[in-house]
Amino acid sequence: MKLVGIAGSIADQSYNRTLLNFIAKNFTGLVDVDVLDINEVPMFNQDDDQTNSPVIQNLCKKISAADGVIIATPEHNHTVPAALKNVIEWLSYEVHPFDGKPVMIVGASYHTQGSSRAQLHLRQILESPGVNAVVLPGNEFLLGDVKTAFEENGDLKDQRTVDFLQTTLQNFIKFAKVINLISQSNGYQDEDLSAKKGTDTTVQGIDMNDDDWLDKAAKKVNAVEGGTYVKLDSGLLTVDQLNYFLKTMPVELTYVDENNQFIYYNKVGKAEDMLAKRVPAQVGDALDKVHPNIERVMKHVKQVIYDLRSDKTDLVSMPVPGGDKDHHVMHYYKAMHDENGNYKGVNEWAVDLKPIVDQYLQQTGQKLVPDPDAKLDATSGASKDESKPAVDANSGASESVEEPAVKPEVKVDATSSASKN
Amino acid sequence: MNKFIAIVGSNSQKSTNRELLKYMKRHFQDSAEIELVEIKDLPIFKKSADKYVPQLAKDIAKKIEDSDGVIIATPEYDHSVTAVLSSALAWLSYGIHPFVDKPVMITGASYGSLGSSRAQAQLRQILDSPELKARIMPSSEFLLAHSLQAFDDDGNLKDEDVVKELDGLFQDFLQFVNISKQLNNAKDVTKQKAAAFSWDKD
Numbered sequence: 001m002k003l004v005g006i007a008g009s010i011a012d013q014s015y016n017r018t019l020l021n022f023i024a025k026n027f028t029g030l031v032d033v034d035v036l037d038i039n040e041v042p043m044f045n046q047d048d049d050q051t052n053s054p055v056i057q058n059l060c061k062k063i064s065a066a067d068g069v070i071i072a073t074p075e076h077n078h079t080v081p082a083a084l085k086n087v088i089e090w091l092s093y094e095v096h097p098f099d100g101k102p103v104m105i106v107g108a109s110y111h112t113q114g115s116s117r118a119q120l121h122l123r124q125i126l127e128s129p130g131v132n133a134v135v136l137p138g139n140e141f142l143l144g145d146v147k148t149a150f151e152e153n154g155d156l157k158d159q160r161t162v163d164f165l166q167t168t169l170q171n172f173i174k175f176a177k178v179i180n181l182i183s184q185s186n187g188y189q190d191e192d193l194s195a196k197k198g199t200d201t202t203v204q205g206i207d208m209n210d211d212d213w214l215d216k217a218a219k220k221v222n223a224v225e226g227g228t229y230v231k232l233d234s235g236l237l238t239v240d241q242l243n244y245f246l247k248t249m250p251v252e253l254t255y256v257d258e259n260n261q262f263i264y265y266n267k268v269g270k271a272e273d274m275l276a277k278r279v280p281a282q283v284g285d286a287l288d289k290v291h292p293n294i295e296r297v298m299k300h301v302k303q304v305i306y307d308l309r310s311d312k313t314d315l316v317s318m319p320v321p322g323g324d325k326d327h328h329v330m331h332y333y334k335a336m337h338d339e340n341g342n343y344k345g346v347n348e349w350a351v352d353l354k355p356i357v358d359q360y361l362q363q364t365g366q367k368l369v370p371d372p373d374a375k376l377d378a379t380s381g382a383s384k385d386e387s388k389p390a391v392d393a394n395s396g397a398s399e400s401v402e403e404p405a406v407k408p409e410v411k412v413d414a415t416s417s418a419s420k421n
Numbered sequence: 422m423n424k425f426i427a428i429v430g431s432n433s434q435k436s437t438n439r440e441l442l443k444y445m446k447r448h449f450q451d452s453a454e455i456e457l458v459e460i461k462d463l464p465i466f467k468k469s470a471d472k473y474v475p476q477l478a479k480d481i482a483k484k485i486e487d488s489d490g491v492i493i494a495t496p497e498y499d500h501s502v503t504a505v506l507s508s509a510l511a512w513l514s515y516g517i518h519p520f521v522d523k524p525v526m527i528t529g530a531s532y533g534s535l536g537s538s539r540a541q542a543q544l545r546q547i548l549d550s551p552e553l554k555a556r557i558m559p560s561s562e563f564l565l566a567h568s569l570q571a572f573d574d575d576g577n578l579k580d581e582d583v584v585k586e587l588d589g590l591f592q593d594f595l596q597f598v599n600i601s602k603q604l605n606n607a608k609d610v611t612k613q614k615a616a617a618f619s620w621d622k623d
Contacts, residue, residue: 011468043465044504046433078550079501079543082466082508089498110619121501121543128500 001173004066005035008073008084008107008122015108015146016072018154023070023106026155026162027169033070036062044089051094059087063097068176069133073107075118085125092130100183102176103133104168106141108149114142134179139168188306192260193298195286199259206284208261213284250351252276257345260287260305275320275329276350308335309343320350328354423453423489423598426481430495430506430529432461437530437568438494444576445492445528448584449591455492458484465504466511478512485519490598491555495529497540502547514552518615522608524601525555526594528563530571536564551618554611556604558597563590 005024007017017035024033040055050056063069073080091097105122107115119140126133141164143149149156156162195208203217210216217223224230225239237245246253246266252275255264262285271277282290287305291297304316313335320329329352336344361367427442439457446455458481485491495502513519527544529537541562548555563586565571571578578584 010465012470041465043432043508044498045461047435076466076511077507077514077553078546079507082504082511085499085501085507086465086504089504092499117546121546124539124543125499125501131499 001031001067001176002065003031003033003068003070003176004062005033005070005072006038006084006087007035008038008071008081008118010039010081010083014074015110015143015150016074016106018150019106019108019143019146019156020070020072022150022154022156023165023169027166030166030169030173034062034066038083038087041083041087041090044086044093046093049094051090056090056095060091060095060097063091063101066101067180068102068104068172069098070104070106070172071122073105073115073118073122075107075109075111075113075115078117079121080118080125084122088125088131092128096130096132098126098131098133100179101133102136102172102179104136104139104172104175106143106165106168108143108146110146112144114144114146116140116142136172136175139171141165141168187310188299188302191302191306191309193286193288193291193301195259195261195288197259199257201257202259202261208284208286209289210284211281214280217284251349252278252351254278254348254350255345256287256305256348258309258343259345261285262287262290275352276331276348304333305346308333308346311335311343323354326354327352328357423595424487425453425455425490425492426484426488427455427457427492427494428506428509429457429459429461430493430503432459432503432505436496437532437565437571438496438528440572440576441528441530441565441568442492442494444572444578445587445591447576448587452591452595456484456488460505460509463505463509463512466508466515468515472516474512474515474517478509478515479517481509482513482517482519485513485523488523490524490526490594490601491520492526492528492594493544495527495537495540495544497529497531497535497537500539502540502544506544507547510547510553514550514615518552518554518612520548520553520555521612521615522601522604523555524594524598525557526561526563526590526597527557528565530565530568532567532569534566536566536568538562538564552615554615556597556601558590558594561590561593563587 005020007014007020009016020033020035023031024035027033036059038059041059042050042053042055051060071084073084076082079085088098103126105119105126107119109115109118119142123135125131126135143161149158149161151157156165195202198204203220206213206216206220218225227238227240229236229238230242247268249266253264253266254262254276256262262282264283265276265278267274267278268280271279287301288298291301307313307316315335316333318331320331323329329350331348331350334347334349336347338344357368427446429436429439429442431438442455442457446457449455460481463475463477493506495506498504501507510520525548527541527548529541531537541564545557547553548557565583571580571583573579578587
């Protein structure tokens with residue numbers, strides 16, 4: 001389980017940091033704890049929003065990605081240190097990484113109280129609506145008289161204290177698993193099909209849904225074209241060569257980035273001749289613009305993307321209904337990742353399997369016969385996927401995800417602008 | 422006439438807590454002299470080996486020492502006092518103890534309907550800690566809810582009932598300050614204890 005630890009003190013010498021470092025070191029078998037630094041966080045001020053500064057973005061990203069958070073708070077003036085409260089204020093203003101996040105509170109103090117009052121304040125703070133963390137109930141870990149509690153090497157001296165800390169931590173792990181399970185089941189609802197959030201590759205300042213997005217965005221980023229070379233991981237091609245290559249792929253490819261923006265498709269032709277109907281004016285659109293605004297459809301699109309984004313599965317496949325004897329069109333959605341495993345979007349391809357099967361049968365001298373034992377849903381063979389939501393998605397989303405890709409009013413533009421190509 | 426220091430618990434330009442204190446300064450000018458003090462330029466509290474305290478904090482401490490009482494207006498962020506106020510109070514109790522036995526009136530304004538109730542409750546606990554040991558006016562609470570709509574264009578409180586409540590509480594505070602001046606017997610001991618206390622030592 002991946003946790004982040006926040007020591008609530010920015011003092012040069014902090015026993016709460018020592019405590020977190022001890023947890024990180026001593027319980028490596030149980031948890032992987034990354035202790036964060038809050039030293040450089042500026043003072044919160046509504047008038048000077050620094051949410052986008054690297055230091056706050058970094059904290060936000062690490063907390064969001066963690067399975068849980070351990071906060072170690074000292075006590076100052078019967079409350080949490082201002083420096084800790086300050087971090088929480090930033091992380092409950094424009095961004096909310098603590099929302100639904102399991103949190104465990106520990107604390108060390110020089111006095112016998114062991115930060116008891118600060119811990120109570122911290123609970124109140126973490127439960128406020130802007131923060132909305134889910135704090136482990138009970139299991140209070142108060143380390144009093146902290147000056148004498150550690151060995152020179154930072155280990156806790158008292159074995160009973162270590163044992164108690166381990167019990168508390170084990171309880172937290174169980175708690176965090178349950179809490180994360182609860183929040184995950186609703187996770188797909190957070191998928192933003194309007195692509196408002198943006199990502200580091202999103203072209204800023206151009207309306208995504210503009211019909212001329214491609215030209216405008218390309219100009220904005222000074223995109224290369226024509227005979228310019230592009231170095232790839234395992235090859236060197238010009239942009240022209242890349243186009244020749246992609247256009248002749250035996251499948252129809254679509255690129256949707258991690259921000260849910262549709263940024264590329266490989267086959268430019270008449271929309272009605274395509275398996276997955278796409279038109280040039282749609283390039284750049286947010287996903288909610290290329291699907292009809294029907295709740296059921298949106299929900300299934302979100303579920304498919306969420307499953308890919310959250311590693312529930314790395315491939316979702318669904319047949320397009322209404323196929324006949326000559327066609328069996330499949331759509332595949334494959335998660336793409338960067339070298340660090342971060343989700344980078346969906347590689348979608350559409351392919352008609354029937355000609356492939358026919359060719360195979362012809363070359364091997366076989367023929368298809370109906371299977372008398374086949375269950376009804378065996379027709380959608382690919383749906384025997386482990387991922388449950390994907391299977392659900394099949395029935396409803398299959399017609400929805402693809403068919404509506406071309407909206408009637410765009411279709412006219414589509415053919416005209418497509419033919420210009 | 423009593424002289425009070427009014428601490429603005431927010432660093433926002435648009436703070437309705439500042440507006441409330443400005444109103445009090447004007448509204449009560451015949452019965453007390455109120456000076457508004459800003460804490461927005463203080464850095465985040467940080468302990469250091471040499472117990473450094475910024476000059477600005479020392480200046481504010483001096484003003485508090487010389488005053489008859491302190492009025493604090495606190496917003497509520499995340500069910501609690503603002504980091505900037507918490508930080509200021511930490512500086513104002515780090516080797517200096519201007520709040521010891523000082524009468525304090527707590528007020529607060531919020532955009533919502535709760536009027537910073539939870540922040541005020543925490544502020545009481547904070548002011549009661551060993552190095553602050555302020556004399557918080559007991560059994561009184563002034564919560565200004567829906568503060569964005571509470572003032573007219575001249576900065577006066579619109580609601581007559583709210584004005585009446587504040588008038589009453591302020592009169593009580595004046596009495597409380599007078600009584601507090603009589604309660605001097607333990608002051609030296611309390612000051613010594615505050616000075617001797619440290620969150621770092623035992």
